Structures are given as C-alpha cells and as structure tokens.
Amino acid sequence: MSKKLTSRTEDYSKWYNELVVKADLAENSAVRGCMVIKPYGYAIWEKMQAELDKKFKETGHQNAYFPLFVPKSLFEAEEKNAEGFAKECAVVTHYRLQNDPDKPGKLRVDPEARLEEELVVRPTSEAIIWNTYRGWIQSYRDLPLLINQWANVVRWEMRTRLFLRTAEFLWQEGHTAHATKAEALDEAKLMNNVYANFVENFMAIPVVQGVKTESERFAGADETYCIEALMQDGKALQAGTSHFLGQNFAKAFDVKFANKEGKQDHVWATSWGVSTRLMGALIMTHSDDQGLVLPPSLAPNQVVIVPIYKSDEDLNAITEVANSIITDLRAKNRTIKFDNRTTHRPGAKFAQHELQGVPLRIAIGPKDLANGTVEIARRDNLTKETVSLNDLVNRVEELLEDIQASLYKKALDYRDSHITEVENFDDFKNVLENKGGFISAHWDGTNETEDKIKELTKATIRCIPLENKEEEGVCVYTGAPSKQRVLFAKAY
Amino acid sequence: MSKKLTSRTEDYSKWYNELVVKADLAENSAVRGCMVIKPYGYAIWEKMQAELDKKFKETGHQNAYFPLFVPKSLFEAEEKNAEGFAKECAVVTHYRLQNDPDKPGKLRVDPEARLEEELVVRPTSEAIIWNTYRGWIQSYRDLPLLINQWANVVRWEMRTRLFLRTAEFLWQEGHTAHATKAEALDEAKLMNNVYANFVENFMAIPVVQGVKTESERFAGADETYCIEALMQDGKALQAGTSHFLGQNFAKAFDVKFANKEGKQDHVWATSWGVSTRLMGALIMTHSDDQGLVLPPSLAPNQVVIVPIYKSDEDLNAITEVANSIITDLRAKNRTIKFDNRTTHRPGAKFAQHELQGVPLRIAIGPKDLANGTVEIARRDNLTKETVSLNDLVNRVEELLEDIQASLYKKALDYRDSHITEVENFDDFKNVLENKGGFISAHWDGTNETEDKIKELTKATIRCIPLENKEEEGVCVYTGAPSKQRVLFAKAY
Ligand SMILES: [Zn+2]
Ligand SMILES: [Zn+2]
Numbered sequence: 016m017s018k019k020l021t022s023r024t025e026d027y028s029k030w031y032n033e034l035v036v037k038a039d040l041a042e043n044s045a046v047r048g049c050m051v052i053k054p055y056g057y058a059i060w061e062k063m064q065a066e067l068d069k070k071f072k073e074t075g076h077q078n079a080y081f082p083l084f085v086p087k088s089l090f091e092a093e094e095k096n097a098e099g100f101a102k103e104c105a106v107v108t109h110y111r112l113q114n115d116p117d118k119p120g121k122l123r124v125d126p127e128a129r130l131e132e133e134l135v136v137r138p139t140s141e142a143i144i145w146n147t148y149r150g151w152i153q154s155y156r157d158l159p160l161l162i163n164q165w166a167n168v169v170r171w172e173m174r175t176r177l178f179l180r181t182a183e184f185l186w187q188e189g190h191t192a193h194a195t196k197a198e199a200l201d202e203a204k205l206m207n208n209v210y211a212n213f214v215e216n217f218m219a220i221p222v223v224q225g226v227k228t229e230s231e232r233f234a235g236a237d238e239t240y241c242i243e244a245l246m247q248d249g250k251a252l253q254a255g256t257s258h259f260l261g262q263n264f265a266k267a268f269d270v271k272f273a274n275k276e277g278k279q280d281h282v283w284a285t286s287w288g289v290s291t292r293l294m295g296a297l298i299m300t301h302s303d304d305q306g307l308v309l310p311p312s313l314a315p316n317q318v319v320i321v322p323i324y325k326s327d328e329d330l331n332a333i334t335e336v337a338n339s340i341i342t343d344l345r346a347k348n349r350t351i352k353f354d355n356r357t358t359h360r361p362g363a364k365f366a367q368h369e370l371q372g373v374p375l376r377i378a379i380g381p382k383d384l385a386n387g388t389v390e391i392a393r394r395d396n397l398t399k400e401t402v403s404l405n406d407l408v409n410r411v412e413e414l415l416e417d418i419q420a421s422l423y424k425k426a427l428d429y430r431d432s433h434i435t436e437v438e439n440f441d442d443f444k445n446v447l448e449n450k451g452g453f454i455s456a457h458w459d460g461t462n463e464t465e466d467k468i469k470e471l472t473k474a475t476i477r478c479i480p481l482e483n484k485e486e487e488g489v490c491v492y493t494g495a496p497s498k499q500r501v502l503f504a505k506a507y
Numbered sequence: 508m509s510k511k512l513t514s515r516t517e518d519y520s521k522w523y524n525e526l527v528v529k530a531d532l533a534e535n536s537a538v539r540g541c542m543v544i545k546p547y548g549y550a551i552w553e554k555m556q557a558e559l560d561k562k563f564k565e566t567g568h569q570n571a572y573f574p575l576f577v578p579k580s581l582f583e584a585e586e587k588n589a590e591g592f593a594k595e596c597a598v599v600t601h602y603r604l605q606n607d608p609d610k611p612g613k614l615r616v617d618p619e620a621r622l623e624e625e626l627v628v629r630p631t632s633e634a635i636i637w638n639t640y641r642g643w644i645q646s647y648r649d650l651p652l653l654i655n656q657w658a659n660v661v662r663w664e665m666r667t668r669l670f671l672r673t674a675e676f677l678w679q680e681g682h683t684a685h686a687t688k689a690e691a692l693d694e695a696k697l698m699n700n701v702y703a704n705f706v707e708n709f710m711a712i713p714v715v716q717g718v719k720t721e722s723e724r725f726a727g728a729d730e731t732y733c734i735e736a737l738m739q740d741g742k743a744l745q746a747g748t749s750h751f752l753g754q755n756f757a758k759a760f761d762v763k764f765a766n767k768e769g770k771q772d773h774v775w776a777t778s779w780g781v782s783t784r785l786m787g788a789l790i791m792t793h794s795d796d797q798g799l800v801l802p803p804s805l806a807p808n809q810v811v812i813v814p815i816y817k818s819d820e821d822l823n824a825i826t827e828v829a830n831s832i833i834t835d836l837r838a839k840n841r842t843i844k845f846d847n848r849t850t851h852r853p854g855a856k857f858a859q860h861e862l863q864g865v866p867l868r869i870a871i872g873p874k875d876l877a878n879g880t881v882e883i884a885r886r887d888n889l890t891k892e893t894v895s896l897n898d899l900v901n902r903v904e905e906l907l908e909d910i911q912a913s914l915y916k917k918a919l920d921y922r923d924s925h926i927t928e929v930e931n932f933d934d935f936k937n938v939l940e941n942k943g944g945f946i947s948a949h950w951d952g953t954n955e956t957e958d959k960i961k962e963l964t965k966a967t968i969r970c971i972p973l974e975n976k977e978e979e980g981v982c983v984y985t986g987a988p989s990k991q992r993v994l995f996a997k998a999y
Contacts, residue, residue, distance in 0.1 A: 044639065045581055046574045046626065051639050054569035054654060061570065077546035078553065082538045083628075083659055083675050084597075087604070089537055091614045101604040105576075106616050107628065108600045110663040112579070112593040122583045124598050124625055133616055134538065136575075136599065136628075147536065147543050156850050162546060167575055167659065171602040183575050358648050 020370075022304045027248045034298060035177045038307045038371050041294075048175035048182030052291065055371060058315035060185065060291060064165065066217050066312075067187065067289070070209050076161040076189060081143050083167075084134035089142045093267035096141055099234020103171040105136040105182075136169040141235060141260070141286055144190045145268040152192055152282060154273045159202070160192040178295035179252075179507050186290035192282045194274065196261070199283035200238075203259040206287040207240035210255035218293065219310040219423040220244050220300045221430050222254055223453070223502060225478025230462050233286075237261035243477045243502065245430045246299040249451020251477045251504035254296050257287035295507070300426050301395075307372030308395055310422050311415040318344060318351040318411060319373045321364045323380035330355075333379045336404070340377070340389075343408045349415070369394060374418050375411060395422055436500070443491050443503070447474055453504045457497035459490035468492055474503045512862075514796045519740045526790060527669045530799045530863050533786075540667035540674030547863060548786065550807035552677065555785060556657065558709050558804075559679065562701050568653045568681060573635050575659075576626035581634045585759035588633055591726020595663040597628040597674075628661040633727060633752070633778055636682045637760040644684060644774060646765045651694070652684040670787035671744075671999050678782035681749075684774045686766065688753075691775035692730075695751040698779040699732035702747035710785065711802040711915040712736050712792045713922045714746060715945070715994060717970025722954050725778075729753035735969045735994065737922045738791040741943020743969045743996035746788050749779035787999070792918050793887075799864030800887055802914050803907040810836060810843040810903060811865045813856045815872035822847075825871045828896070832869070832881075835900045841907070861886060866910050867903060887914055928992070935983050935995070939966055945996045949989035951982035960984055966995045 020037065021029045036042050040056030043049075052060065068078070084107060091097040111128035115121040137143065144162075151157060169183045189206060193199040207224060214220050222242035232239040236258035244254045265271070265281035272282050301308040311317045320340065322333040337353045344351045354364050361378070368376050376392040383389050389407060392399045395418050402410045433452025437443045446454055458464060458476065468491075469475050479501045488497045512529065513521045528534050532548030535541075544552065560570070576599060583589040603620035607613040629635065636654075643649060661675045681698060685691040699716060706712050714734035724731040728750035736746045757763070757773035764774050793800040803809045812832065814825040829845045836843045846856050853870070860868050868884040875881050881899060884891045887910050894902045925944025929935045938946055950956060950968065960983075961967050971993045980989045 042639075042642075044574045045578055045635065046576045049574035049576060051574065052572040054571045057571045058569065060572075077550065079546045079549045080544040080677065082536045082541035082543065083661065084538045084541060086537055087614060090604075091612070094612065097604075097614060101606075101614055104602065104604050105599045105626070106601040106604065107597045108616065109598040110596065112582075112589075112596050112598065112627070114593075120583070120586065122579060122589060122593055124600065134597070135604070143537065147534075150534075169575065185572065 020304060020306060023247065030304070031295075031299060032177065034302060034306060040298070040307070041177045043177065046182070048172060050177050050181050050183075052185070055315065056294060059297070059309070059313055060294060062313050062315070063217075063293060064187075067213055068165075070213060071163050071187075071189065074161075074205065074209060076163045076191075078164065079162050080164060080166070081140050081147060083137055085137050085140075085143045087133045087135060089146050090135045092142060092146075093235050093264055095263070096139075096235030100138040100170070104138060105169045105171055107134040107136065137166070138168055138170045139286075139288075140164065140166070140168075140188055141190065141264055142268075145264040145270060145284070148190075148192055148282075149268055149270045152270055152272050155194050155275055158192055158194045158272060158282065159198065161189075161202075162191065163187055163189045176295075178291055178298070181291075184291050186288050188286060188288040191285045192265075192270070193284070194272065194280075194282065196283050199261075199285050200259050203238065203240055203257045203285040203287065206285070207242065207255070207257035210257065210287070210289055211242050214242060214244065214254050214293070214296075215423065217310070217312050218297055218300075219312075219419055219426060220254070220296055221423065221427040223478060223480050224482070225480045225502065227256075227478060228462075228465060228476045228501070230465055231476060233258045235260060235263050236286075237263065240481075241478050243453075243504075244296050244300065245433055245452055245504070246296070246507065247429070248299070249433060249505070251453065251502075251506040252292075252296050252299070253477070253506065254293060255287070255289040258285060260284035260286060301422050302372070305397070306370035308422065309372035309374060310419050311374045312419060314372065314374050315350065316352040316373050317349050317415055318375045318377060319364075319368050320351065320353045320377045320379065321361055321368075322353075322355055323361050323378055325381075329381050329384070332384050336379055336384065336389075340404075340407060344411060347408065347412060349411070375414055393418060434502070437491060438488075440492050443468075443474075444472055447472055447503075447505065451505070453477065453502045455500045455502055456491040457486075457488035457499075458501050459493050459495035459497055461493075464490060464492050464495075468503070473505050475506055477502045477504050477506060512796060512798060515739065522796070523787075523791060524669065526794060526798055532790070532799070533669045535669065538674070540664060542669050542673050542675075544677070544783065547807065551789070551801070551805055552783060552786060554805050554807070555709075556679075559705060559781065560657075562705060563655050563679075563681065566653075566697065566701060568655045568683075570656065571654050572656055572658070573632050573639060575629055577629050577632075577635045579625045579627060581638050582627045584634060584638075585727050585756055587755070588631075588727030592630040592662070596630060597661045597663055599626040599628065629658070630660055630662045631778075631780075632656065632658070632660075632680055633682065633756050634760075637756040637762060637776070640682075640684055640774075641760055641762045644762055644764050647686050647767055650684055650686045650764060650774065651690065653681075653694075654683065655679055655681045668787075670783055670790070673783075676783050678780050680778060680780040683777045684757075684762070685776070686764065686772075686774065688775050691753075691777050692751050695730065695732055695749045695777040695779065698777070699734065699747070699749035702749065702779070702781055703734050706734060706736065706746050706785070706788075707915065709802070709804050710789055710792075711804075711911055711918060712746070712788055713915065713919040715970060715972050716974070717972045717994065719748075719970060720954075720957060720968045720993070722957055723968060725750045727752060727755055728778075729755065732973075733970050735945075735996075736788050736792065737925055737944055737996070738788070738999065739921070740791070741925060741997075743945065743994075743998040744784075744788050744791070745969070745998065746785060747779070747781040750777060752776035752778060793914050794864070797889070798862035800914070801864035801866060803866045803911050806864065806866050807842065808844040808865050809841050809907055810867045810869060811856075811860050812843065812845045812869045812871065813853055813860075814845075814847055815853050815870055817873075821873050821876070824876050828871055828876065828881075832896075832899060836903060839900065839904060841903070867906055885910060926994070929983060930980075932984050935960075935966075936964055939964055939995075939997065943997070945969065945994045947992045947994055948983040949978075949980035949991075950993050951985050951987035951989055956982060956984050960995070965997050967998055969994045969996050969998060
C-alpha cells in the first residue's frame with residue numbers, strides 16, 4: 016500500500032479515511048459498521064481515557080460497570096429515550112447455536128433457544144442504570160450519586176465512518192442523581208466544562224460551549240449542553256454532550272428519595288459522555304497532507320530518535336548518545352522511543368513517524384557525533400534545527416510546549432476566522448457554500464424554521480453559545496424578531 | 508438490610524453471596540445472569556487492571572480493540588472453538604425495534620430488520636481477531652504480533668454466581684502471533700508466569716502452575732497452561748489460563764507469513780486471559796465472617812481515619828492531626844481516607860470499614876489528642892495497638908507490609924496443608940469428602956478414567972503441575988501404570 020495520502024484539497028473525505036488506515040489508527044472489520052482500533056490508535060485513546068478519568072475522579076465521580084444488555088421492557092420505560100434509539104438497536108433474540116442439520120460443519124441459531132424477552136444491546140445506559148439506582152437511593156444521604164462507566168455501546172447506524180460514526184464505539188457515560196434541580200443543572204454544566212477544558216488544553220482543539228435546541232437534544236433530556244469544534248473542512252463536530260435529564264428517568268423508573276424533612280420526591284438526573292469520536296476530531300483538526308499531527312500531550316511517543324549509520328561502531332556510539340538522551344527525557348516524564356530497527360532504512364522511518372504524527376524526531380548521524388549535536392525535526396511545521404547535546408533536554412521541553420501551544424493557536428485562529436455573522440438568508444447560503452464554518456445568525460426560536468433551514472441547506476443549529484450577548488435582531492429565514500444569535504453549521 | 512453475615516461454617520455459599528452484596532462489590536441485575544459491578548468492587552478491579560496492564564506492557568504487548576460481534580460464518584471457522592462455545596452464545600438477529608401495533612407505548616422487534624447473517628456476541632475473540640490478523644501479517648518482519656484487549660464477553664451460562672460465573676464478564680484477552688512453535692510456546696508459558704506472579708505477589712493468593720489435560724483444554728488449543736488456587740472451602744478455582752493454539756486459528760483463517768527464506772508458512776498463536784472471576788478468588792481466599800479482607804496492594808483505601816469526638820473543638824483538633832497523617836502517608840504513595848461523615852456514628856463507620864476490608868483503621872479521640880497517640884486496628888487479624896504520632900508513618904508502613912505478607916502466608920499454609928497424596932480410590936473419596944483441597948494422585952492418562960472419576964466424585968483434574976517430579980505409580984482408579992501425579996479437586 017502506498018504511503019502517500021490523497022491531499023485534503025483533492026478529496027477531504029478520502030484523505031481522512033486513508034490517513035486513519037495508513038497511520039495505523041483503525042480499520043474497518045468484517046462486521047458491518049464496526050471498526051478495529053489498532054494499537055497505535057488505541058494508545059492515543061488510552062491517553063485520553065487516563066486524563067478524563069483523572070478529571071472525573073477529581074470532581075468526585077467513581078467508576079462502576081452495568082450490563083451490556085437492556086431487557087426490552089426496561090428499554091421502553093422512558094418513552095422519549097426509547098423512541099430516540101429504537102430505530103438503531105441491535106437485538107439479541109437467542110442464546111444458543113446448534114449444528115445446522117442441512118449444512119455439515121455449519122451452525123445455525125437454535126430455534127428452541129429463543130429468549131422470553133428480547134435484549135437490546137445498550138445504545139446508551141440510562142434505562143439499565145436508573146432501574147438499578149432505584150435500589151441504591153432511599154434518602155438524601157444517598158445523594159448525590161456520582162458514577163461513570165467506561166463501556167462499549169452499539170447504535171446501528173446505516174452510514175458509518177471510522178471513529179466518526181460506527182455501529183459499535185467506545186465511550187464513557189456519567190450518570191448522576193441529585194436531590195435538587197439546581198444541583199443537577201450545576202453538575203451538567205460542570206461536566207460540560209470538564210470536557211471543554213480537556214479538549215482545549217489536552218487535545219489542543221478550541222470548542223464553543225453551548226446548549227442544544229429542542230430538536231437537537233438527547234432523547235429523554237430536558238436540556239443538552241455541548242461542546243462544538245470546527246474541522247479543517249469547515250464542518251462542525253459535536254465533541255461531547257452533557258444532559259440535564261430533569262426527573263424524566265426517575266419518574267420512568269420510580270426512583271424516589273426521602274428529603275431531610277422526610278418527604279418523598281423523585282430525584283434529579285444528569286448524564287454525559289464523550290467517545291472514540293474524539294479521535295476523529297483530533298485527526299481532522301491538526302493533521303495535514305503528510306499525515307497525522309499529534310499534540311504532545313496525546314502522542315504515544317513524543318520524541319523518536321532515528322540513528323543514521325553505516326558501521327557497527329557508529330551505531331554503538333549513537334546508541335550510547337541515544338540512551339543518555341532517553342534517560343534525561345524520561346526523567347522529565349517525556350515518552351521517547353529509540354527506533355533502532357534494522358529492518359527499515361532511515362528514510363522509511365522518517366516517513367512512518369511523519370505519517371504517525373510523532374511531534375519531534377531526533378536524527379543522529381556520524382557528523383552529529385563528531386560535533387556533539389543532533390538534528391531535531393518538528394512534525395507540526397516541518398522545520399528542522401541542529402541542537403547541541405548540552406542544550407538538548409531544555410530545547411526538547413521548549414519545543415514540545417511550543418508545539419502544544421501552536422497547534423491550539425492555529426486551530427483557534429482557523430475557528431475564529433470561520434465564525435461569520437450573517438444577516439440574511441442569501442448571505443447564509445453563500446457563506447455556507449463558499450466559506451463554511453460556523454454561521455452566527457438570528458433565529459426565530461421555532462422548530463419549523465430550524466427544520467426548513469436544514470432541509471434547504473443541510474445546516475443545523477449546532478448550539479446556542481453559553482457566552483452569548485443579548486442582541487435584538489430578526490430571524491435570518493423568517494424575519495421574525497429574535498433576541499440572540501445561534502451558531503449554524505454543516506456537521507459531522 | 509442487616510450488616511451481619513451468615514457465617515462460613517453455617518453456609519459458605521450464602522456467606523459469599525451476602526458478602527459480595529453487603530460489602531458493595533456487586534449485585535445481580537435485571538438481566539438474567541448479568542451483574543452490576545458497584546463502585547467499591549470496580550475500584551478493586553481497576554487496581555488489578557492497572558497492575559496487569561503494566562506487566563503486559565513491560566513484556567512488550569500493546570492494547571487494541573476488536574468488535575463485540577462475530578459474524579456467524581467467522582465464528583464457525585475454527586471448528587473446535589465454535590463447538591466449544593456454540594451452546595452458550597447470545598445471538599443478535601435484528602437491528603431495529605418498532606412500535607408494537609398491538610400494544611400502545613410498547614416496542615417490538617421489527618420483523619423487516621432481520622440481519623442477513625446473525626452476529627454472535629463474542630464469548631472470546633479468537634475468530635474476529637484472527638480474521639483481522641490475516642491482513643496484518645505478511646512477513647516475518649510483522650512478527651511477533653503481541654496484542655492485548657480489555658473487553659466484555661458474554662457466555663450464556665445457565666447457573667450464574669456473582670463474579671464467579673456470570674453471563675457477561677469483564678476480562679483481558681491476549682492474542683499473539685509468532686513465526687515459530689517454540690516462540691509461541693514460550694509466550695504461552697511466559698504469560699502464565701506473569702499471571703502467577705501477579706496473583707501471588709499482588710493478590711496474596713498462592714497458585715499451582717500447570718497444564719490442563721486434553722478434556723479440560725480451551726476449545727481450539729493444543730495446550731492450556733493455567734494457574735489454580737484453593738479457596739477456603741477446599742474447592743479449587745482456575746484463576747487464569749494461557750493457551751498455545753498451535754496453527755489451528757492460522758489455518759482456519761488462512762494467516763500465513765513469508766519467512767526469512769521467503770517460504771510461506773502458517774503462523775503460530777497463543778491466547779491468554781484473566782477476568783473479573785479473580786474478584787471471586789480474592790474474596791474467597793482472604794475474607795472472614797466479619798466480611799471482606801483485602802491485601803493492601805488491592806485496597807482502594809489502605810488506611811481509613813475515623814474521628815471520635817463530641818465537640819466541634821475536638822473535631823477541629825482531630826482534623827488537624829488527620830490532615831498531617833494523610834499528607835505523610837500520601838507522600839509514601841499510600842491511599843488513605845478521612846471518614847468525617849456527620850451522617851454516621853463511629854460504630855457504624857467501624858462496622859462498614861470492617862465489612863469492606865480496609866486493611867488499617869486509625870481511630871483518633873480526645874484522649875489520643877492529649878497523649879499524642881492514635882489507635883490502629885488491623886483488619887486481617889483484628890488486633891489493635893496504640894501508636895505514638897511520632898512513630899505512626901513507619902508503623903503504618905510496617906503493618907501494611909506485614910498484612911500483605913501474612914495474608915499470603917496464611918493462604919499458603921492452608922493450601923499446602925490441603926494437598927493430600929492418596930494411593931487408592933477409597934482414600935481419594937474420603938479425602939475429597941472430609942478434608943477437601945487438592946488431591947495429588949496417579950492417573951493413567953486416559954480421558955475415560957478422568958470422566959469416570961468426575962462422574963463418581965465431581966472431582967476434575969485441575970492440572971498436571973509444571974514442577975512435578977517423575978514418580979512411578981499406579982492409577983488411583985484403574986491401577987494402570989503412571990509416571991507422575993496430577994492434582995484433582997472439586998472446582999468453581
Ligand atoms: Zn414515581
Ligand atoms: Zn491456510
């Protein structure tokens with residue numbers, strides 16, 4: 016397989032698919048719509064998990080694990096949630112295979128092993144979790160209940176794309192229970208904020224925090240907070256959501272608590288999640304025509320050292336220098352790899368590390384040995400410099416910090432220059448088609464107008480930004496009065 | 508619910524189930540045979556995962572993720588494996604629900620959304636993984652391929668017990684590919700050894716390393732290595748297995764590589780796994796009639812501090828002392844919690860921490876404040892001592908190390924005193940019924956004898972120990988000649 020990628024301008028979508036596969040992040044599997052996350056892609060996901068898990072625990076949450084399956088009768092208990100997910104559920108109907116009497120060596124479903132009640136493979140876990148919480152919550156002393164789960168979920172999407180939309184994906188889902196509405200609302204906002212901080216500071220992706228319109232809300236939620244990012248092709252990507260569920264699930268599953276006065280009340284709920292979709296956001300924000308570009312905080316290897324040598328003596332001398340660099344950088348908690356494979360030439364190694372987005376590449380050759388220097392190449396801007404071994408550790412630290420900051424700044428500049436205020440529908444369509452990005456426009460607040468705009472342009476309201484100034488205006492489509500702008504975009 | 512447990516002598520099985528639920532480790536769910544792992548139980552599992560994951564990475568393995576579903580045609584490709592798991596497979600047959608026309612507000616499976624090919628929920632992932640490896644392996648340069656996956660799997664067991672045997676469970680499964688038989692055999696033994704070290708040093712559970720007889724082998728394996736532990740009721744528990752798969756999966760999925768001479772050959776394979784079943788082993792090895800007993804290396808909180816006070820002044824003074832202890836012990840990487848809940852009395856806190864197996868409890872009251880002391884209680888042997896604040900950090904370190912070592916020693920003494928050599932079948936039955944534990948006996952090496960002994964006594968051959976002296980003898984059942992003893996036991 017050629018290592019060269021289709022360029023972004025040539026075919027953005029093809030560039031993305033090729034990059035995911037060639038950089039060894041993921042690939043399609045034999046199961047329709049399900050992906051295999053390859054070791055290099057999984058190592059990046061593990062870094063995301065570790066950081067998020069730390070943040071969840073710092074904010075008082077504990078992990079737990081709930082069943083993969085949801086009995087149909089529980090699944091249908093919260094009607095809006097059930098309606099929202101029913102059309103994309105994988106359903107287990109049997110619990111045994113048997114030899115196929117018509118086809119020797121083949122198996123078939125045993126018709127006698129039909130389940131009395133079908134089991135839905137969880138598309139999200141509110142139902143099974145709230146059915147469990149009924150047994151865990153009796154009094155205000157049991158609240159708040161702050162739980163997170165790392166799990167796989169299945170949504171039978173018809174059109175799938177690696178990381179962005181897959182039938183099975185990995186995620187975390189927080190599910191919390193509270194004594195008051197105010198506390199639950201605070202939790203939903205807090206976790207949206209945790210997501211925003213993580214995505215901005217760790218993934219170097221700027222996001223807009225906002226709330227969803229009614230039609231874009233999570234099925235079963237009273238309010239959905241979200242973080243929205245902008246990809247390089249001008250399309251938005253929802254990077255995380257945090258839902259205020261009101262008392263909807265508590266009522267559907269009859270979860271009540273005795274308050275301090277001894278009065279019974281239904282509890283208030285939130286749920287919130289991010290998924291392997293973040294991998295898609297990461298790729299599409301920073302990468303270029305040469306391949307993946309990784310912020311140092313997510314790179315499995317922040318630095319790679321490639322030896323350039325002809326003789327064994329040279330290799331031995333380079334190895335000594337490399338080992339000393341590795342020791343120094345590991346002491347600074349940096350991840351570094353010595354790529355001394357004898358099966359590949361330096362050029363092939365350079366190409367691979369470029370394709371896989373290793374932030375810094377250090378090359379050491381015989382001349383460097385003589386001069387006491389190394390060559391450092393930055394992956395983000397493809398610049399090189401020669402550095403004295405004496406300055407190396409400090410310079411690597413500086414460069415890694417600079418790469419992390421530069422990637423964020425570059426993405427922020429792109430994003431900020433792609434939020435366009437428009438005042439009429441012609442401009443709306445024009446900007447959407449020719450410039451892309453977020454369109455900041457007045458909207459009359461009705462589902463009808465939102466639907467009509469979507470139908471005409473494929474743009475949806477990504478969110479009503481949390482930090483929004485009040486501003487009198489008229490709806491970009493109907494001309495009806497409006498008090499604030501919302502963000503429209505085409506979206507992944 | 509009463510906090511008092513049924514005693515082990517009264518009803519061991521009831522004691523176990525009560526302990527799991529009352530210590531907040533896990534509970535049964537609304538889904539038949541599936542458990543909810545509660546936060547306290549999950550925190551222990553996370554500690555196991557972290558340590559195992561470190562050991563896997565230290566031995567060169569990388570994590571990845573493969574699909575939850577296995578298309579039936581792939582599932583049946585390796586015949587022995589398929590036959591072994593076919594009878595306990597959850598099968599997805601449909602991908603959509605719809606409103607039930609006969610029952611308003613209810614859903615039913617949409618008969619039009621039948622899958623062309625049924626999907627098996629993975630009971631183990633050899634099939635889907637080896638089908639993927641075909642694309643990853645072309646040459647000897649691609650080998651060895653050393654991959655691990657943390658995942659949920661489903662086996663439709665008819666009789667289930669929390670942690671020990673559940674329809675869904677969490678586990679890790681390693682899947683490796685090698686150029687030679689010898690290398691694959693070494694890998695299978697290495698990982699069995701990694702498991703043994705982890706279970707002995709970290710979980711404080713002694714194990715026997717051995718190989719399974721043909722009839723107890725993993726379906727599809729040429730050899731199964733295992734670690735076998737002994738529970739307090741004299742029954743054995745298989746704590747982990749590591750399989751040499753020969754070329755069986757490589758042949759079933761046509762995975763070949765070009766060796767250094769350019770010749771094509773099928774690759775050699777291993778797979779190995781441990782699961783949340785280890786939680787059951789942990790509980791049944793160390794716990795007592797007062798509840799859970801945890802080795803310090805697995806305790807979510809190694810130390811808990813309980814303040815005993817009447818006035819706010821006392822609480823303030825105790826809090827100051829507690830904070831200083833916490834700072835000192837966290838500096839030693841110890842996990843410690845200050846249980847200053849105002850909703851519970853000290854007695855209730857003592858009972859809870861005892862039930863949940865916190866290794867050390869520090870109580871601080873007004874007298875301690877006056878004397879510059881605290882009271883430390885050990886969970887394992889229920890002894891108490893008064894310690895000066897000046898000596899506290901060192902004493903806590905000593906005690907935690909002593910608890911870890913004592914638990915292992917106690918379990919080892921029990922295990923070693925419950926390996927009984929027997930020479931005839933009357934003694935065999937007598938020891939099995941009245942003493943329990945492992946029976947070390949000669950066996951003629953045939954499946955028939957093994958089956959017959961199982962039928963008559965419910966004892967199975969747990970393993971042929973790796974460290975086994977050659978010894979001439981006669982089979983305990985048939986009297987036929989034998990060259991070594993094997994270990995029999997009733998097992999979980
Ligand atoms: Zn109710
Ligand atoms: Zn073949």
